[in-house]
Each structure stands twice: as C-alpha cells, then as structure tokens.
Amino acid sequence: MKIEELSALEVSFNRLIENLLIKKAEDEQFTVRLSSEISQFTRFNHAKVRQTGCVADGWIELTLMQNQRNSVRQFPFTGNWEVDWQLAYTALQELRDELILLPVDPYLVLPSGNNISREIHSGNLLEAEAVVPTVLELVAELDFTGIYAGGVVIKAYGDSSGQKHWFATDSFTLDYSLFSPSGQAVKGTFAGSDWDESKYIAKINEAKKQLELLAHPTKELPRGQYKTYFAPAAVADLLLMLSWGAVSEADIQQGNSALAALSRQEKQLSLRFNLKENFQRGLVPRFNELGEMAAPELPVIEKGYLVNTLVNSRTAKEYQKTANGANGSETLRAPEVSPGNLVFEQIIPSLDTGLYVSNLHYLNWSDRHTGRITGMTRYACFWVENGEIIAPIENLRFDESLYRFWGENLIDLTTFQEFIPEVGTYESRQLGGSLVPGMLVEDFTYTL
Amino acid sequence: MWSELRKAIASFDIPADWIGIRAVKETSTNRLVRDALPQLNGKSFTVGAMLEVLVNGCLGYAATNSLELSSLQTAAQTAYKQALAASEWWIHPFRESERPKVVGEYKSPFLEPLDALSPGEINDLLVRICQTLKVDDKIVQTIASASTTERESWFVSSNGSEVYQKVLSIGTHYGATAQDGAVVQQRSNNGSQANCYQGGLELLKQENLWHRVRQIGEQAIELLTAEECPTTRTNLVLAPDQMMLQIHESVGHPLEIDRILGDERNYAGGSFVNKSDFGNLVYGSPLMNITFNPTVPGEFSSYGFDDTGAVATREYLVKEGVLQRGLGSLESQARAGVAGVACARASSWNRPAIDRMGNLNLEPLNGTFEDIIGEIEHGVYMESNRSWSIDDRRYKFQFGCEYAKLIENGKLTKTLRNPNYRATTPEFWHSLIKVGDATNWQMYGTPYCGKGEPNQAIWVGHGSPVCVFANVEVFGGGT
Numbered sequence: 014m015k016i017e018e019l020s021a022l023e024v025s026f027n028r029l030i031e032n033l034l035i036k037k038a039e040d041e042q043f044t045v046r047l048s049s050e051i052s053q054f055t056r057f058n059h060a061k062v063r064q065t066g067c068v069a070d071g072w073i074e075l076t077l078m079q080n081q082r083n084s085v086r087q088f089p090f091t092g093n094w095e096v097d098w099q100l101a102y103t104a105l106q107e108l109r110d111e112l113i114l115l116p117v118d119p120y121l122v123l124p125s126g127n128n129i130s131r132e133i134h135s136g137n138l139l140e141a142e143a144v145v146p147t148v149l150e151l152v153a154e155l156d157f158t159g160i161y162a163g164g165v166v167i168k169a170y171g172d173s174s175g176q177k178h179w180f181a182t183d184s185f186t187l188d189y190s191l192f193s194p195s196g197q198a199v200k201g202t203f204a205g206s207d208w209d210e211s212k213y214i215a216k217i218n219e220a221k222k223q224l225e226l227l228a229h230p231t232k233e234l235p236r237g238q239y240k241t242y243f244a245p246a247a248v249a250d251l252l253l254m255l256s257w258g259a260v261s262e263a264d265i266q267q268g269n270s271a272l273a274a275l276s277r278q279e280k281q282l283s284l285r286f287n288l289k290e291n292f293q294r295g296l297v298p299r300f301n302e303l304g305e306m307a308a309p310e311l312p313v314i315e316k317g318y319l320v321n322t323l324v325n326s327r328t329a330k331e332y333q334k335t336a337n338g339a340n341g342s343e344t345l346r347a348p349e350v351s352p353g354n355l356v357f358e359q360i361i362p363s364l365d366t367g368l369y370v371s372n373l374h375y376l377n378w379s380d381r382h383t384g385r386i387t388g389m390t391r392y393a394c395f396w397v398e399n400g401e402i403i404a405p406i407e408n409l410r411f412d413e414s415l416y417r418f419w420g421e422n423l424i425d426l427t428t429f430q431e432f433i434p435e436v437g438t439y440e441s442r443q444l445g446g447s448l449v450p451g452m453l454v455e456d457f458t459y460t461l
Numbered sequence: 462m463w464s465e466l467r468k469a470i471a472s473f474d475i476p477a478d479w480i481g482i483r484a485v486k487e488t489s490t491n492r493l494v495r496d497a498l499p500q501l502n503g504k505s506f507t508v509g510a511m512l513e514v515l516v517n518g519c520l521g522y523a524a525t526n527s528l529e530l531s532s533l534q535t536a537a538q539t540a541y542k543q544a545l546a547a548s549e550w551w552i553h554p555f556r557e558s559e560r561p562k563v564v565g566e567y568k569s570p571f572l573e574p575l576d577a578l579s580p581g582e583i584n585d586l587l588v589r590i591c592q593t594l595k596v597d598d599k600i601v602q603t604i605a606s607a608s609t610t611e612r613e614s615w616f617v618s619s620n621g622s623e624v625y626q627k628v629l630s631i632g633t634h635y636g637a638t639a640q641d642g643a644v645v646q647q648r649s650n651n652g653s654q655a656n657c658y659q660g661g662l663e664l665l666k667q668e669n670l671w672h673r674v675r676q677i678g679e680q681a682i683e684l685l686t687a688e689e690c691p692t693t694r695t696n697l698v699l700a701p702d703q704m705m706l707q708i709h710e711s712v713g714h715p716l717e718i719d720r721i722l723g724d725e726r727n728y729a730g731g732s733f734v735n736k737s738d739f740g741n742l743v744y745g746s747p748l749m750n751i752t753f754n755p756t757v758p759g760e761f762s763s764y765g766f767d768d769t770g771a772v773a774t775r776e777y778l779v780k781e782g783v784l785q786r787g788l789g790s791l792e793s794q795a796r797a798g799v800a801g802v803a804c805a806r807a808s809s810w811n812r813p814a815i816d817r818m819g820n821l822n823l824e825p826l827n828g829t830f831e832d833i834i835g836e837i838e839h840g841v842y843m844e845s846n847r848s849w850s851i852d853d854r855r856y857k858f859q860f861g862c863e864y865a866k867l868i869e870n871g872k873l874t875k876t877l878r879n880p881n882y883r884a885t886t887p888e889f890w891h892s893l894i895k896v897g898d899a900t901n902w903q904m905y906g907t908p909y910c911g912k913g914e915p916n917q918a919i920w921v922g923h924g925s926p927v928c929v930f931a932n933v934e935v936f937g938g939g940t
Contacts, residue, residue, distance in 0.1 A: 052915075058552055061550050062551055064520070069526065085501070093527065116584050118500075158727045160727065160728075190726055267602045269602075273643075375850045380938035382645045382938075408853070410850075
C-alpha cells in the first residue's frame with residue numbers, strides 16, 4: 014500500500030476514535046481495535062499458478078463497557094469515512110441497547126493506561142504483476158507448490174482512556190514445498206519485508222540439494238523409541254502447542270493446562286530448556302486488546318522451571334495475580350527458545366544412529382494433563398546410522414510427553430537459532446514467528 | 462443487492478471471457494458463559510464481494526469489503542490484471558463451462574428467528590446450564606456457549622447466473638471440568654462445538670436439555686475415578702459424535718480431488734487415494750456407504766448451489782465399500798477427469814472457492830444400539846472426540862475421546878477414561894463389521910474445518926449411526 018493510502022486509513026481511524034469519544038456517555042468506556050490488510054495471494058502447484066488474487070479487507074472491533082457489563086461489535090472498516098462512521102455509530106447504539114440486558118461481569122477490566130505507540134515498517138515487496146514470473150522462473154523444472162502472501166498489514170488500537178497504538182508493516186511470506194518424484198518433499202519458507210532475489214536463489218539452491226538426499230528409497234521403521242534430532246521448524250511446531258492449553262495462567266487456574274504439573278513443581282524440565290517472550294525483533298505489536306504493552310522480554314521457563322505464565326489483566330483480576338501484558342487468549346506472540354551447546358557440524362555425529370526430523374505435522378494433545386502430544390513426521394525426515402544419513406523415512410506417528418522430550422530426555426539444543434515465520438492466513442495474514450534452535454532428544458516414542 | 466450487482470457487472474470495461482461476483486453478508490453472534498459468569502457477548506458483521514475474471518483460460522480474483530460501484534470496478538480491474546499476470550503459468554485452461562449459468566435460491570429451514578430471544582435471555586439460559594453442570598464441588602469449571610449466524614450470498618455472472626442463498630445456523634456447546642488432585646477430566650456435550658445445525662432459535666431448547674446437562678456434569682465426576690482405557694486390540698464401538706470426526710478425517714479429506722491433484726500438498730497435504738482409484742478402490746468393508754448430501758434439512762452444511770454455481774445433489778462417494786467418486790468441484794473435475802460433486806465453497810467473500818466436504822454422511826444399515834452392544838463379547842465403546850491427528854496423506858491416524866465404557870459379554874460395564882485409538886485408514890474401514898440403523902443415526906457439524914492457501918475455516922456436517930470396528934488398537938492416557 015502506498016504511504017498516502019496508509020496515512021488516509023490512519024486519519025480515518027483516528028477520526029473514528031475522536032467521534033466515539035464525543036458520543037460516549039460519561040459512565041461509558043470503550044476500546045477499539047483495527048485489523049486491516051491488502052494482500053496479494055498467489056497459490057502454486059506443480060510450478061504453475063493454481064489461484065491468484067488480491068484481498069482488501071479491514072474490520073473494527075468496538076467494545077463498550079458500562080455498569081460492569083460489556084459487549085463487542087465487529088464491523089467492516091473501509092477507509093470511507095461516511096460508511097465507516099455509520100457502521101460505528103450503529104454499533105454503538107446497538108451495544109447500548111444490549112448492555113442493559115446482560116449480566117454483571119465481576120472481572121471486567123476497563124481501559125486505564127496511557128500507552129501510545131506508532132510503528133510503521135515500510136518494505137520493498139514485489140509488484141503484484143511480478144510475483145508469478147519472479148517466483149516461478151527459478152523453479153520451473155521442479156515440482157514446486159505453495160503460496161506467496163504479501164502486502165501491508167495494519168493493527169491498531171484506541172480507547173476511551175486516551176491510549177492509542179498504530180502498527181503497520183509491509184511483509185511477505187513464500188511458504189513452499191519441493192516434491193521428489195517419489196512423493197518426498199523439502200519444505201521452505203522465505204519471508205521478510207524486502208524481496209531479495211539473491212537470497213531467494215540461495216534458498217532454492219539449498220532446497221535442491223536436500224531434494225537429492227530424498228532420491229534414495231525410503232526406509233520403513235518399526236514403531237519404537239529412537240534418538241531424534243528435531244530441526245528448528247519441528248521445534249517451532251512443538252513450541253506452538255504451549256499456546257494451546259499450557260502457558261496461559263487462566264488455563265492453569267481452570268484445569269486446562271499441560272503445564273499444571275510444572276506449575277505445581279511436581280515435575281520439571283531440563284536445565285537446558287529456556288523459553289521467553291521476546292518482542293525486541295519488532296515483528297508483532299507489543300500492545301494487547303486493552304492497549305497494554307508487554308515488556309520487551311518476559312522469561313517463561315528458565316532452566317526447566319516455570320517462572321512466569323502469561324497473565325492478562327482479566328485473569329489477574331480473577332485470580333489475584335499480576336498482569337504481564339498478555340493477550341486475551343494468553344498465547345505466545347514472540348516466543349524464543351534459547352540456544353544450547355550443539356554446534357551445527359556435530360548434529361549428525363551426535364545423533365549417531367536415529368532420526369533426523371525436519372518438520373512435524375498436525376500436532377494435538379493426546380493427553381493434555383500429562384503433557385502428551387501426538388503428531389506426524391513430515392518433509393525431509395531421514396534415518397541416520399553411525400553418523401551418516403542413510404535414507405528418507407516413511408512418515409511416523411509419535412506420541413510423547415513434553416515432560417520427557419524437554420525434560421529428562423533432552424540431550425542438547427543447537428548453538429544456532431532459526432526464525433520460523435508465522436505463515437497462517439486464517440481470518441487475516443498473521444505476523445511474527447518463533448526463534449528456535451534445533452534439539453537432540455533421547456528415546457523419542459514413535460507409535461505407528 | 463441484485464440491482465447493484467447487475468449494474469456493476471454491466472459497467473465493467475474488461476475484455477474478459479467471463480466475470481462473476483459473489484457478494485456475502487454475514488451477521489453472527491457469540492455468547493460464552495464460564496462458571497455462570499459472562500465471558501463474551503459479541504456480534505460481528507461482515508460484508509464484501511469476491512470478483513472473479515476469466516481471461517484466456519486463467520482466473521484472477523479480487524476481494525473487497527466495499528460494495529460501492531467504484532470499488533467493484535477497481536476490484537474487477539485488479540482481478541483482470543491478476544489473470545493476465547498468471548496467463549503464461551496457469552495450471553489448467555478453464556472454460557466458461559466450469560462456471561455454468563444457474564438461477565435459483567436456497568433457504569435454511571427454521572421455526573423461530575434468530576432474535577426470538579434477547580441477549581439477556583440467552584445469557585440466562587447459559588448461566589443456568591453452568592449452574593446445572595456443577596453437580597459436585599469437584600467440578601472446577603463449567604462453560605456454556607451459543608452462537609448464531611445469518612449468512613446471505615448473492616452470485617451473479619456475465620453469463621446470466623443469479624443465485625441467492627440464505628443460511629441460518631446455530632452452534633451450542635457446554636461442558637464441565639472435574640479435578641481431584643492431579644487428576645483432571647473434561648466432559649462436554651458431544652465434544653467441542655459438535656452441535657452445529659441449520660435452523661432457528663428452536664435449536665437452543667432441545668428435548669431433554671436439562672437431563673443431558675446434568676448427565677455431562679455427572680460423567681465428568683465419574684471420569685475422575687474411572688479406570689484408564691486398557692492397552693489392547695479389541696472391538697471398538699464408536700458413537701455418532703466420534704464417527705463425525707472419523708468420517709471427516711479419514712474419508713472426507715482424502716477424497717478431496719484438489720488434494721489428489723496436489724493443490725494442498727504444501728499445507729494440509731495430499732492423499733493416499735489416486736485418480737485411478739475412483740470406481741476401483743475397495744475403501745472399506747461392504748457395510749460402508751458414504752454419501753455427499755447437501756440436501757438433508759437442518760444439517761450444518763446443506764445448500765442448493767456451490768460457490769461457483771454448480772447445483773448441489775446427493776451422491777454416493779463410497780458404495781458398499783467401493784470408492785465411486787471424489788469431492789471435486791467443476792474445476793477439479795475438469796482437471797482430473799473424474800466425477801465429483803458440487804463442492805466449491807469459500808469461507809467468506811474474502812477467499813476463493815476450493816473443494817470442500819459439505820455434508821458427508823455414513824448411511825444407516827441395521828441394528829439398534831442394544832443389538833450392537835449385545836453382540837459383542839469384549840470391546841470398548843467411545844463417545845465425543847477430544848484429540849485428533851492424521852498424517853498429510855490421511856493414512857495413519859490417532860484419535861482420542863472424552864468418555865468410554867468397557868463392553869463385556871454384551872453389556873456396557875466399567876467407565877474408562879482417556880480412551881484413544883489408532884490405525885491406518887484402509888485397515889480401519891475394512892474392519893467395519895456393524896453399522897447401526899436409523900434409530901441411532903445422528904448428525905453433528907463443525908465450523909472449523911481448516912484448509913486452503915490462503916487459509917479458510919468452513920462449516921461441515923456429518924451424520925452416522927453407531928459403528929463397530931474389529932481388532933482395533935486402543936490405549937489410555939499418559940503418566
């Protein structure tokens with residue numbers, strides 16, 4: 014999006030807040046969230062274009078609070094003031110009519126801070142017409158599949174206490190797979206704010222080398238426990254499970270957390286395992302649904318102990334805890350797992366005999382309260398024997414507890430970390446990602 | 462809306478072979494109560510249009526949340542440019558026949574409009590459900606939610622299509638968490654968000670509601686002291702609320718033709734099924750009859766037309782165990798050269814249509830619930846999904862349930878907790894040895910079927926009777 018278009022949206026958003034402030038009654042409070050994007054989505058299959066298009070979307074979420082009651086309205090935000098204000102004013106009146114009917118919410122938190130922020134990250138993205146030839150010419154001879162998603166994403170916030178945040182960023186992700194004739198695949202992501210042709214060429218050339226490794230006949234392994242190296246992308250998948258019923262303080266309080274045993278100190282993880290929220294990369298907004306700013310860093314697990322859970326203000330009020338700027342669902346937004354001592358060159362020798370797992374797929378809790386996770390290996394996973402890659406494997410199902418693979422069975426983490434970008438596009442293009450090392454684990458359990 | 466869309470189509474100055482506009486207007490409400498206290502009361506409204514343009518066999522799209530004429534014209538130009546830019550690299554030369562002219566209308570059946578109860582009355586109902594779920598002090602959390610959706614869509618095209626569809630739907634959920642020391646168990650009404658139907662507010666007041674709510678609370682407590690599900694191979698009896706997930710993951714997704722063509726390989730995955738399998742592959746036992754059926758009144762994913770204008774009809778996907786046809790839209794049928802169904806659907810105006818399940822049902826055969834259990838010497842009966850995972854080819858799966866009973870000598874005996882089972886898809890469906898009758902056929906649905914790049918979560922419905930599978934690996938929780 015051009016800078017003047019961005020500016021027009023910001024002016025329109027600010028005007029909406031100002032008008033709501035004028036219209037609000039003395040005993041009313043409100044918050045306003047904006048999510049907006051103009052995104053190019055081009056989908057590939059067999060190094061051809063399957064679908065290509067552009068989506069211009071935006072919505073406002075208005076929350077009104079009065080007499081310890083609250084309700085929310087979501088409606089489109091187009092940048093056309095007349096249209097947007099009519100929708101906003103209608104929503105305000107509907108909310109007023111509804112609030113008097115609702116029960117009291119004793120844990121309602123009103124906006125109260127004075128935070129203000131404004132971040133604009135301009136980029137150098139491919140022009141829409143250039144996406145297809147730029148991406149495909151390099152891979153025309155390969156079985157290339159995936160999606161390019163790029164454009165501007167805006168997240169903004171304003172409220173009746175005067176807090177205001179504006180976060181706009183140009184970014185792209187190219188999330189792709191290269192398939193071998195036998196159906197094995199190499200997975201890659203190329204992401205950022207500036208399209209760098211030389212880096213893209215380097216990524217594809219690296220993937221081509223990995224494809225060669227997949228040319229060997231696949232090895233079918235019996236179920237059992239194997240020493241396993243998990244590359245950073247696989248670690249990121251395991252890490253994301255902590256946002257689904259684990260690090261949330263509300264989940265711990267309400268009996269929904271896989272880390273309840275860690276919280277009660279009945280169990281602990283490896284001294285080598287450290288996890289923190291790290292917003293210093295600036296890829297995601299630090300403000301939450303109440304305009305509160307998270308600290309630039311927040312340690313979550315240190316040397317295997319749970320030192321902080323994610324606590325939003327509502328949870329804090331309900332359970333008499335201290336809030337730490339967590340979002341409404343108390344999920345990790347900028348997670349980082351600390352590196353360890355395993356150098357890149359020693360990964361395969363240290364694995365010696367076992368599995369090299371590049372990626373995982375479709376994870377779920379199989380028994381949340383014991384931290385047990387099931388899922389599948391997928392993409393470029395190899396059997397290693399005596400420090401040598403022997404063959405790609407037929408995919409295996411695993412079922413293992415995080416208290417084992419991040420606990421007693423964690424051998425080491427790599428000295429390097431990789432940034433695994435968030436490529437999700439449900440509802441809208443998601444931002445950020447995980448910064449994680451690879452890890453070597455003893456006796457990981459494969460079941461099918 | 463019609464006049465605006467017709468006017469827009471007529472005004473586009475684009476040398477295209479075909480142009481379509483799909484406008485969607487959707488209003489949904491979400492209300493959630495936890496421990497008898499309000500957590501969420503919200504209403505969301507979205508409106509926008511997806512424009513598709515066919516140029517030299519290439520389709521380009523542009524979506525906008527502004528329905529003003531100038532915005533639609535800009536979107537049409539953008540879609541045209543998208544198609545042109547891809548023209549040298551297009552995967553298949555599509556024709557207008559993949560966007561046939563169609564005129565028609567579909568409306569959900571309903572008895573009571575979605576505003577028949579006020580927000581306060583709905584909250585009162587949810588509060589009372591929470592209070593009724595708390596049958597014991599060991600119930601540490603209760604939740605109840607209700608969501609409603611009114612979705613209207615208008616489809617017009619340059620070759621004369623005019624389709625209007627209006628869907629009213631309701632989803633309800635309630636459940637309880639019980640805790641005794643380190644033992645925590647959750648029980649809900651048929652699993653997470655499984656009670657999703659088309660219809661009006663009459664669906665909030667289902668028969669036996671309060672009996673069922675109390676039963677859910679009592680079963681959560683019962684699970685605290687239940688035995689772990691044994692690790693063994695045995696007869697597995699699945700209730701319809703788990704069959705929903707089983708059908709969805711191990712029949713629905715592998716039969717999507719866009720997966721078989723490779724479109725989904727980078728995200729959701731491919732399939733163990735090949736194009737040549739249609740008409741030949743023995744998918745399961747002769748008792749297996751699966752239909753794609755968008756015509757069931759009240760089922761969550763009923764409709765008259767898909768999002769490209771194909772007329773929706775009931776079709777057998779698997780008949781007496783043999784694979785007949787796939788879940789492929791007109792586009793996928795043209796590319797793959799195999800029979801499909803009217804299944805091109807998009808989650809909203811801001812996403813392009815892709816192959817989707819709609820309603821996918823296992824047809825009933827014979828046997829009441831008592832007949833089925835009575836014939837089993839040893840087995841495990843499982844209800845209500847709580848964990849799901851299957852590989853990218855839809856082959857190796859592991860699913861878990863909330864609640865189970867041991868079957869001994871033709872009777873349900875001990876309650877079992879943390880029940881799980883795993884198998885491969887072909888092995889599992891070949892082990893189907895009994896399919897219940899219409900008396901135990903039930904339908905459920907989910908609004909969270911994820912697929913596509915860009916990602917789309919869509920609504921699907923699944924109906925099934927109780928089924929028995931022989932010699933399945935079952936097991937319990939961790940330690």
